[in-house]
Amino acid sequence: MNFESLNTPAALIDVARMNRNIERMQQRMNALGVRFRPHVKTTKCTQVVDAQMKAGARGITVSTLKEAERFFAGGIRDIVYAVGIAPSKLPQALALRRQGCDLKIVADSVACADAIVAFGREHAERFDVWIEIDVDGHRSGIAPDGDRLLPVATTLVNGGMQLGGVIAHAGSSYDYDTHDELVRIAEQERAGCVRAAERIRAAGLPCDVVSIGSTPTALAAEHLEGVTEVRAGVYVMFDLVMHNVGVSDTSEIALSVLTTVIGHQSDKGWAIVDAGWMAMSRDRGTQRQKRDFGYGLVCAENGDVLGDYLLSGANQEHGIVSRAGTPDRDIAQRFPIGTRLRILPNHACATGAQHPAYHAVGPDGRIDTWPRFYGW
Amino acid sequence: MNFESLNTPAALIDVARMNRNIERMQQRMNALGVRFRPHVKTTKCTQVVDAQMKAGARGITVSTLKEAERFFAGGIRDIVYAVGIAPSKLPQALALRRQGCDLKIVADSVACADAIVAFGREHAERFDVWIEIDVDGHRSGIAPDGDRLLPVATTLVNGGMQLGGVIAHAGSSYDYDTHDELVRIAEQERAGCVRAAERIRAAGLPCDVVSIGSTPTALAAEHLEGVTEVRAGVYVMFDLVMHNVGVSDTSEIALSVLTTVIGHQSDKGWAIVDAGWMAMSRDRGTQRQKRDFGYGLVCAENGDVLGDYLLSGANQEHGIVSRAGTPDRDIAQRFPIGTRLRILPNHACATGAQHPAYHAVGPDGRIDTWPRFYGW
Numbered sequence: 001m002n003f004e005s006l007n008t009p010a011a012l013i014d015v016a017r018m019n020r021n022i023e024r025m026q027q028r029m030n031a032l033g034v035r036f037r038p039h040v041k042t043t044k045c046t047q048v049v050d051a052q053m054k055a056g057a058r059g060i061t062v063s064t065l066k067e068a069e070r071f072f073a074g075g076i077r078d079i080v081y082a083v084g085i086a087p088s089k090l091p092q093a094l095a096l097r098r099q100g101c102d103l104k105i106v107a108d109s110v111a112c113a114d115a116i117v118a119f120g121r122e123h124a125e126r127f128d129v130w131i132e133i134d135v136d137g138h139r140s141g142i143a144p145d146g147d148r149l150l151p152v153a154t155t156l157v158n159g160g161m162q163l164g165g166v167i168a169h170a171g172s173s174y175d176y177d178t179h180d181e182l183v184r185i186a187e188q189e190r191a192g193c194v195r196a197a198e199r200i201r202a203a204g205l206p207c208d209v210v211s212i213g214s215t216p217t218a219l220a221a222e223h224l225e226g227v228t229e230v231r232a233g234v235y236v237m238f239d240l241v242m243h244n245v246g247v248s249d250t251s252e253i254a255l256s257v258l259t260t261v262i263g264h265q266s267d268k269g270w271a272i273v274d275a276g277w278m279a280m281s282r283d284r285g286t287q288r289q290k291r292d293f294g295y296g297l298v299c300a301e302n303g304d305v306l307g308d309y310l311l312s313g314a315n316q317e318h319g320i321v322s323r324a325g326t327p328d329r330d331i332a333q334r335f336p337i338g339t340r341l342r343i344l345p346n347h348a349c350a351t352g353a354q355h356p357a358y359h360a361v362g363p364d365g366r367i368d369t370w371p372r373f374y375g376w
Numbered sequence: 377m378n379f380e381s382l383n384t385p386a387a388l389i390d391v392a393r394m395n396r397n398i399e400r401m402q403q404r405m406n407a408l409g410v411r412f413r414p415h416v417k418t419t420k421c422t423q424v425v426d427a428q429m430k431a432g433a434r435g436i437t438v439s440t441l442k443e444a445e446r447f448f449a450g451g452i453r454d455i456v457y458a459v460g461i462a463p464s465k466l467p468q469a470l471a472l473r474r475q476g477c478d479l480k481i482v483a484d485s486v487a488c489a490d491a492i493v494a495f496g497r498e499h500a501e502r503f504d505v506w507i508e509i510d511v512d513g514h515r516s517g518i519a520p521d522g523d524r525l526l527p528v529a530t531t532l533v534n535g536g537m538q539l540g541g542v543i544a545h546a547g548s549s550y551d552y553d554t555h556d557e558l559v560r561i562a563e564q565e566r567a568g569c570v571r572a573a574e575r576i577r578a579a580g581l582p583c584d585v586v587s588i589g590s591t592p593t594a595l596a597a598e599h600l601e602g603v604t605e606v607r608a609g610v611y612v613m614f615d616l617v618m619h620n621v622g623v624s625d626t627s628e629i630a631l632s633v634l635t636t637v638i639g640h641q642s643d644k645g646w647a648i649v650d651a652g653w654m655a656m657s658r659d660r661g662t663q664r665q666k667r668d669f670g671y672g673l674v675c676a677e678n679g680d681v682l683g684d685y686l687l688s689g690a691n692q693e694h695g696i697v698s699r700a701g702t703p704d705r706d707i708a709q710r711f712p713i714g715t716r717l718r719i720l721p722n723h724a725c726a727t728g729a730q731h732p733a734y735h736a737v738g739p740d741g742r743i744d745t746w747p748r749f750y751g752w
Binding site for chain 1: 383440460462515640696
């Protein structure tokens with residue numbers, strides 16, 4: 001397949017950029033002396049994950065058991081399912097382990113630990129469980145000094161489960177945009193998770209793994225003392241949210257959506273394109289950041305950013321391209337019908353999920369189709 | 377499959393509600409004396425569209441040529457592709473017509489009409505083209521009194537194409553929330569599209585079809601004089617955006633997402649569930665409406681609305697359930713781990729698109745799997 005024959009809208013991966021992003025993160029993790037476990041929820045794509053493993057990743061992180069099943073079928077054994085497990089999903093986790101998958105599951109409450117213990121004992125399975133630590137009040141987990149920590153650890157160990165370690169994700173790192181703030185939140189993530197591990201060990205319980213990570217903190221951390229592994233996902237593609245956070249240049253964003261101009265409203269300075277929210281996702285993650293990119297930043301077909309043109313509006317299969325600031329009333333001449341543009345997305349995880357496949361554009365211009373999956 | 381064995385998150389269709397929604401719209405269209413052409417982009421699901429056709433729909437509306445291909449393969453011939461066609465998609469449209477599909481395509485510019493004429497002549501195909509009319513400044517189309525209208529019509533007719541009619545969509549109807557405003561915008565949509573048809577006919581050109589519609593205007597219009605058909609999509613499911621617009625009660629929303637409680641942050645009044653934005657979509661369509669429902673309205677497992685509990689936050693596979701107003705610090709007792717809840721979505725088109733299949737819950741509690749497709 002060649003570039004010209006691509007149907008639009010289409011999700012493109014710039015393979016050279018992707019490889020540079022993978023290399024940058026892996027080298028950083030090597031220098032910091034930790035294992036790296038990429039989060040595959042960003043792409044759910046075999047070819048991308050293969051490239052991450054080949055560069056030195058050790059195991060993967062998943063957000064659904066379907067991801068675990070698919071990537072285990074593809075040969076990856078070391079998998080952590082980084083969402084607190086619903087008791088009703090334990091049979092699915094058991095089936096994976098019985099097939100030889102070294103699946104780690106996550107809990108942050110005595111109720112969940114009790115359910116794991118009861119199910120594990122019933123099926124004579126010693127689940128490997130990591131306790132989720134809440135390092136920033138962002139979502140799930142137990143605060144490093146929280147009362148719940150030792151009861152959960154004790155419940156698991158006394159119940160015969162393997163207490164594998166602790167796991168944290170400083171999701172609030174997405175809310176910052178200066179290097180100093182990122183360094184601070186990265187240190188908070190590290191220190192909180194290490195502190196939780198120390199409390200568990202001080203109680204005479206095992207805690208081998210200390211797993212932390214988010215793309216911004218992974219790229220900002222100054223040292224990772226006490227940490228054994230780092231997880232990150234979106235770094236493989238980057239996006240406009242990460243650009244606003246300050247960890248990537250737009251020239252490093254490896255995912256874009258190819259679209260075609262289908263009409264104009266010249267008096268308003270609008271070009272209408274065939275990429276709407278179905279192709280971009282409804283993600284408006286830059287809305288509250290320092291620069292609001294609408295539904296995406298407009299580039300020429302070759303990927304060069306076109307200054308101030310944004311995908312300023314989106315319906316299901318229609319997008320509106322307009323210039324930020326003063327309307328471009330010559331837009332019909334600038335982007336005639338049939339013009340192809342590329343749109344950089346706000347959020348690579350959300351945009352990718354709208355597409356059954358990526359079209360990987362190699363350095364030689366060759367296009368490969370890289371399928372991705374969805375659902376649960 | 378029974379309800380208890382459903383994996384979460386899962387997209388549920390309440391079949392009785394869906395059938396009532398279909399019946400309500402079809403009866404209204406029958407009473408107004410127009411054909412009804414549902415927009416299948418909402419569900420992309422054979423079983424749903426079969427129910428719409430069986431109730432009396434005449435043909436379908438699609439937002440992608442993939443939808444046209446799939447539903448034509450399923451036996452539906454009369455299809456309008458309601459997005460202005462990119463010239464590069466004409467070969468795909470031609471292939472459909474050569475297979476016997478009565479596919480109508482849409483144009484709103486001389487440039488696009490020229491491309492259709494050139495391609496049609498080259499392949500000896502008389503495309504059936506409808507001209508898009510802009511009745512509310514919302515998106516694409518030519519204003520009813522716009523200068524472009526007759527040049528586009530003339531280009532098509534002189535070029536040997538079939539000028540089938542005019543097509544309009546008052547997308548701005550979603551911005552209103554009183555009956556009087558909806559009646560007004562419905563009349564604006566009708567009058568504008570009829571006016572465009574009259575101008576074309578007055579120029580001695582054909583214009584058989586006058587096609588209008590959106591769910592709010594279809595349900596608000598007081599008469600449809602001069603209109604031949606109406607299109608609407610989301611009415612088949614309804615959602616919280618439509619509820620805020622004022623055209624449906626929450627008890628009529630046929631789509632919901634089944635989810636399981638996986639944790640709590642009791643001091644904040646949060647329950648964490650396994651439906652995040654991947655299951656709900658990133659659509660925040662109620663954000664600027666009279667009531668902001670966050671990522672959705674929380675119901676009990678049986679579908680009863682639970683007062684003021686909202687899905688107030690969402691990450692990829694985590695949702696945060698909390699009470700609007702004062703935090704519910706007893707939430708861990710109210711919704712223990714393992715509790716199943718249903719979430720009504722902001723936007724049925726966007727939420728459905730996140731799921732490979734619907735789980736259709738029949739009046740007898742029986743569950744059928746209804747696949748849906750995505751992509752282009």
